[in-house]
Amino acid sequence: MANKAAKQIARRNIAxxxxTHLTSLSVHALFLLLRIFLYSSPRSSYLIYAALSSPSIVFEFYLERLGRPGFAPDGEMRRSGEDLEAKGLTEYMWDVVYWTWGCVAVAGVLGDRAWWLWAIIPLYSAWLAYTTFTGMQQGISGLSGGAEPAAGSSNRQKKMEKREGQKIQYR
Structure with missing residues (x-):
């Protein structure tokens, strides 16, 4: 059972x-079929579609390259790929992919005005950057704190401070 964790990650990444690829193909095919057969769309509609869905496609292929496990010709796994459920930037890329799929589906059904939903992605990015910056600021200011106990200290810590180092007696 060597490399059990790597094999689990590889199996999960493949799934x-x-x-992801099947869902992406379905969503984009739905959009194109609805636009071609049900609605008479101007050329600008397809340009908007190409421009706003391209980040999702780029992220999808990047995640493919990042997470696809590598196998040797004899079937032995050379590398398991990175964990596609990791926090941080990978999680943000999945958010962009999912939100873009939703926008493509809604724009396919409701029309070009639904592309304004895509504007939420930059707003979400700005919010993440702001909360990261303020969290970092609080972390840095906490490093320079003095000997005073923090306002959010636990009850146990408060009791110990009241006792001021009382010794526990053993019997």
């Missing part, structure tokens, strides 16, 4: 990537 995630397969599901």
């Amino acid at each position: 995630i990537l397969k599901r």
